[in-house]
Amino acid sequence: MPIEIRRAVVADAEIVLTMLRELADYQDQGAYMTASVEDWQGFLAREEVIVLIAEVGGDAAGYVSALRRPYLWVGGDQLALDDLYVREHFRDAGVGRKLMLELARHALPDRLAIGWGLRLENTAGYRFYERLGAKLVTKTAAGWSPEAYEAQLTDEVT
Numbered sequence: 215m216p217i218e219i220r221r222a223v224v225a226d227a228e229i230v231l232t233m234l235r236e237l238a239d240y241q242d243q244g245a246y247m248t249a250s251v252e253d254w255q256g257f258l259a260r261e262e263v264i265v266l267i268a269e270v271g272g273d274a275a276g277y278v279s280a281l282r283r284p285y286l287w288v289g290g291d292q293l294a295l296d297d298l299y300v301r302e303h304f305r306d307a308g309v310g311r312k313l314m315l316e317l318a319r320h321a322l323p324d325r326l327a328i329g330w331g332l333r334l335e336n337t338a339g340y341r342f343y344e345r346l347g348a349k350l351v352t353k354t355a356a357g358w359s360p361e362a363y364e365a366q367l368t369d370e371v372t
Contacts, residue, residue: 215271217309219316222265222277227254229274230265237299241333264293266316268300268309276300278313280320285327293321295330314346331355 222230231254238247257263262282268275278298285292295317300309321328331353332339340350 217275217312218269219266219312220269222258222267224255224258226267227251227258230254230258230267230277233274233277233299233301234297236301237297264317264320266313268313270304270309275304275309276313278317280317280328282326291324291326293317293326293328295328310342311346
């Protein structure tokens with residue numbers, strides 16, 4: 215069956231959130247997923263939020279999400295890829311490649327760089343992205359929760 219790719223709209227919030235939860239559970243991160251359908255309706259209404267849905271036979275097969283944001287080092291914008299997810303029974307059918315190439319079509323008119331991170335243990339992801347011609351650079355991601363930085367600010371005051 216052919217793979218159809220389209221940009222998600224506000225009405226797609228529930229299916230995008232469902233797939234995001236599947237991805238979070240797959241990565242053992244489900245406990246950290248707090249976004250709601252209402253949150254996603256707001257995200258999908260924003261021009262800088264790009265979510266592309268792959269459909270096979272009318273069924274959602276996966277998605278790619280990215281944010282257009284300033285890229286301070288180059289004095290322009292970039293697409294910051296957030297997630298690429300293909301549902302298990304659609305994997306190895308070219309869905310991920312089609313999603314990535316469609317994201318590239320969105321970036322091409324403005325010649326935007328596309329950047330993303332992936333986990334060190336994601337060896338299949340490394341092979342996939344290398345086949346696309348992506349340059350992979352090892353870098354550690356850091357996160358600072360509001361609770362953690364609030365504690366630091368409180369300690370600084372006392």
